[in-house]
Amino acid sequence: AANKKLLFLPGDGIGPEVMRQVRRVIDWMDRKRKITFDVSEGLVGGAAIDAHGVPLSDATLAEALAVDAVMLGAVGGPKWDNPTDYTKRPEAGLLTLRKELGLFANLRPAVVFDALVDASTLKADVIRGLDILIVRELTGGVYFGEPRGITDIGNGERRGVNTQVYTTSEIRRVARVAFELARKRGNKLCSMEKANVMESGLLWRQEVTKLHGEEFQDVELSHMYADNGAMQLLKNPKQFDVIVTDNLFGDILSDEAAMMTGSLGMLPSASLGAPDANGHRKALYEPVHGSAPDIAGRDLANPCATLLSFAMCLRYSFNLDEDAKLIERAIQNVLGGGMRTSDIMAPGMARCSTTVMGDSILREL
Amino acid sequence: AANKKLLFLPGDGIGPEVMRQVRRVIDWMDRKRKITFDVSEGLVGGAAIDAHGVPLSDATLAEALAVDAVMLGAVGGPKWDNPTDYTKRPEAGLLTLRKELGLFANLRPAVVFDALVDASTLKADVIRGLDILIVRELTGGVYFGEPRGITDIGNGERRGVNTQVYTTSEIRRVARVAFELARKRGNKLCSMEKANVMESGLLWRQEVTKLHGEEFQDVELSHMYADNGAMQLLKNPKQFDVIVTDNLFGDILSDEAAMMTGSLGMLPSASLGAPDANGHRKALYEPVHGSAPDIAGRDLANPCATLLSFAMCLRYSFNLDEDAKLIERAIQNVLGGGMRTSDIMAPGMARCSTTVMGDSILREL
Ligand SMILES: CC(C)[C@H](C(=O)O)[C@@H](O)C(=O)O
Ligand SMILES: CC(C)[C@H](C(=O)O)[C@@H](O)C(=O)O
Numbered sequence: 166a167a168n169k170k171l172l173f174l175p176g177d178g179i180g181p182e183v184m185r186q187v188r189r190v191i192d193w194m195d196r197k198r199k200i201t202f203d204v205s206e207g208l209v210g211g212a213a214i215d216a217h218g219v220p221l222s223d224a225t226l227a228e229a230l231a232v233d234a235v236m237l238g239a240v241g242g243p244k245w246d247n248p249t250d251y252t253k254r255p256e257a258g259l260l261t262l263r264k265e266l267g268l269f270a271n272l273r274p275a276v277v278f279d280a281l282v283d284a285s286t287l288k289a290d291v292i293r294g295l296d297i298l299i300v301r302e303l304t305g306g307v308y309f310g311e312p313r314g315i316t317d318i319g320n321g322e323r324r325g326v327n328t329q330v331y332t333t334s335e336i337r338r339v340a341r342v343a344f345e346l347a348r349k350r351g352n353k354l355c356s357m358e359k360a361n362v363m364e365s366g367l368l369w370r371q372e373v374t375k376l377h378g379e380e381f382q383d384v385e386l387s388h389m390y391a392d393n394g395a396m397q398l399l400k401n402p403k404q405f406d407v408i409v410t411d412n413l414f415g416d417i418l419s420d421e422a423a424m425m426t427g428s429l430g431m432l433p434s435a436s437l438g439a440p441d442a443n444g445h446r447k448a449l450y451e452p453v454h455g456s457a458p459d460i461a462g463r464d465l466a467n468p469c470a471t472l473l474s475f476a477m478c479l480r481y482s483f484n485l486d487e488d489a490k491l492i493e494r495a496i497q498n499v500l501g502g503g504m505r506t507s508d509i510m511a512p513g514m515a516r517c518s519t520t521v522m523g524d525s526i527l528r529e530l
Numbered sequence: 531a532a533n534k535k536l537l538f539l540p541g542d543g544i545g546p547e548v549m550r551q552v553r554r555v556i557d558w559m560d561r562k563r564k565i566t567f568d569v570s571e572g573l574v575g576g577a578a579i580d581a582h583g584v585p586l587s588d589a590t591l592a593e594a595l596a597v598d599a600v601m602l603g604a605v606g607g608p609k610w611d612n613p614t615d616y617t618k619r620p621e622a623g624l625l626t627l628r629k630e631l632g633l634f635a636n637l638r639p640a641v642v643f644d645a646l647v648d649a650s651t652l653k654a655d656v657i658r659g660l661d662i663l664i665v666r667e668l669t670g671g672v673y674f675g676e677p678r679g680i681t682d683i684g685n686g687e688r689r690g691v692n693t694q695v696y697t698t699s700e701i702r703r704v705a706r707v708a709f710e711l712a713r714k715r716g717n718k719l720c721s722m723e724k725a726n727v728m729e730s731g732l733l734w735r736q737e738v739t740k741l742h743g744e745e746f747q748d749v750e751l752s753h754m755y756a757d758n759g760a761m762q763l764l765k766n767p768k769q770f771d772v773i774v775t776d777n778l779f780g781d782i783l784s785d786e787a788a789m790m791t792g793s794l795g796m797l798p799s800a801s802l803g804a805p806d807a808n809g810h811r812k813a814l815y816e817p818v819h820g821s822a823p824d825i826a827g828r829d830l831a832n833p834c835a836t837l838l839s840f841a842m843c844l845r846y847s848f849n850l851d852e853d854a855k856l857i858e859r860a861i862q863n864v865l866g867g868g869m870r871t872s873d874i875m876a877p878g879m880a881r882c883s884t885t886v887m888g889d890s891i892l893r894e895l
Contacts, residue, residue, distance in 0.1 A: 286656045325733030327694040333687040368690030396789040424761035
């Protein structure tokens with residue numbers, strides 16, 4: 166069989182240093198598990214702007230379309246802020262990847278690690294054992310809707326427009342992913358929108374309800390307005406199992422949920438496309454955290470989120486569930502042993518660098 | 531001088547019972563403070579749908595336009611959910627009021643009362659003493675933008691559209707309110723949008739920056755992406771003083787902030803229009819909480835949020851700062867004495883009904 170093809174896009178800020186730890190795990194898999202990956206590497210975001218003048222070159226996009234899965238670090242930073250051309254922001258590279266690869270389903274687990282329960286600003290009993298999965302629509306909505314832009318409307322006035330748009334099939338395909346994942350978990354799905362204010366949200370609610378009736382009656386479905394969702398997440402997060410929501414609400418609510426766990430540096434994500442004839446989905450894996458320019462290049466970043474993203478990659482793109490579990494367990498054991506990067510440091514624990522965290526995880530493996 | 535004119539719109543669910551306590555305070559003001567209000571009453575939301583077939587009658591709207599200020603309870607409930615006609619939802623009554631009265635600035639304080647610091651799911655030291663003010667744009671953005679609606683696009687597919695739109699002057703007028711309020715408080719303003727993804731957000735950021743340079747250089751201004759805002763609110767809420775954001779982000783972020791305080795039943799809001807020639811602004815005051823249909827009519831609701839909304843009304847619409855403070859202090863003292871409605875009940879406190887809470891506050895006054 167052909168080797169498994171991976172494209173590495175380390176990106177900006179702490180992206181390269183956390184991705185380096187994934188390389189080490191890949192070497193370990195090659196040596197110890199006899200599982201070999203063909204890894205190519207490319208530029209995205211600010212790094213690509215500096216090199217090519219665009220946040221994603223055509224060649225890199227072509228490569229991303231050709232591989233089995235993309236591993237991404239992070240994009241963005243103050244260096245590339247406020248450019249005059251809106252298509253030349255680092256973020257545009259990531260958005261193009263999502264759109265061109267058709268990665269419509271963004272899976273964002275919000276999980277509280279037992280060893281880190283005190284890292285949250287929420288009370289321990291509210292979040293202990295928390296395990297929710299947010300499925301965010303990723304290629305539609307106001308992120309990509311047309312018309313969009315800023316126009317001069319005279320008298321020194323300007324007008325900024327974006328368009329929130331969803332179609333039946335866009336809603337159904339992401340809802341289907343969410344229902345299917347719910348079946349493998351707690352069998353509960355909560356769909357969030359603002360159907361009381363936005364027609365696009367009303368359509369969302371209607372189509373999710375319809376699909377539920379047609380194919381997923383065994384899954385317990387509820388609906389919530391997104392503002393209430395933001396409140397219920399805080400009030401009683403454990404009421405949720407899987408949440409499905411649109412691109413923009415998903416951006417906000419998944420970040421809220423991530424911060425609630427208190428360990429942003431621990432949270433992975435997967436972005437999946439539609440299955441092809443062989444059941445293979447295009448996919449991109451990245452940590453939930455950003456490029457953290459303030460600590461970039463100082464060997465301080467937490468590599469766990471990226472390593473756990475690689476575990477998701479093994480599971481979803483290569484069906485290597487056992488290996489995914491090995492990595493997840495190694496990370497848990499290292500945390501259990503008291504190792505902490507700065508972001509999750511707590512009294513009585515051992516503060517370590519990115520590299521040392523990687524060392525420990527490899528030793529554990 | 532003509533009497534002060536108030537329109538009461540109790541609305542649905544617990545709206546009428548919490549508004550009843552405001553009546554009692556108004557009677558007290560008449561008797562003890564020699565301040566008299568002309569109070570008229572009307573229907574809004576589900577109550578208006580039941581009576582007139584529309585969530586806000588033309589007569590009630592005309593009355594709202596004629597008075598000095600509107601006091602609203604809450605709208606909505608399962609009884610009126612999913613109507614086939616989108617303009618016949620209870621929420622449409624509230625949205626029409628906001629739009630027709632031009633109430634573009636929605637002030638939502640998120641304050642933690644010392645006596646209630648343990649009611650939050652957040653750790654006490656994270657939120658003790660919290661006092662932030664969210665200024666939400668309320669008559670623009672995706673709530674009102676055109677085109678909007680659901681259309682058939684063939685093959686059994688439908689398409690739902692909403693439009694996010696902001697103009698220079700819409701952004702400036704709400705930012706001005708926020709800057710002015712910041713000056714009277716901690717002198718810090720944080721503006722939130724998704725300028726990295728939405729052009730309407732980029733325009734927002736540019737216009738806020740421009741206004742800051744022109745008129746408010748003494749106020750410390752920062753910008754934050756709204757998803758990061760949702761995280762920072764949880765991570766370290768006390769970093770904020772005043773936050774200004776658009777209608778949709780404001781809906782979500784202010785609910786998140788409200789729930790963080792742990793005492794949703796305690797939070798008031800004010801919605802203000804532009805000042806007229808005499809400096810008078812059209813205004814509507816309402817609690818942040820909803821209509822809570824599950825406990826409606828059972829004398830269980832917390833009337834404090836509505837009473838504090840009335841205090842805001844005294845302050846902003848009638849310049850009666852002293853009387854506003856009397857009410858605020860009375861509520862604080864009653865809480866200090868251990869009185870609690872169910873929503874804020876805690877061990878060692880005295881559980882009381884809506885009416886008894888009202889009794890205690892009046893006695894304190
Ligand atoms: C970087 C940015 C474009 C992106 C988004 O808004 O989707 C980020 O916040 C995310 O959630 O992945
Ligand atoms: C009831 C609803 C229309 C309203 C809104 O979305 O603005 C509510 O959530 C609010 O925040 O006042």
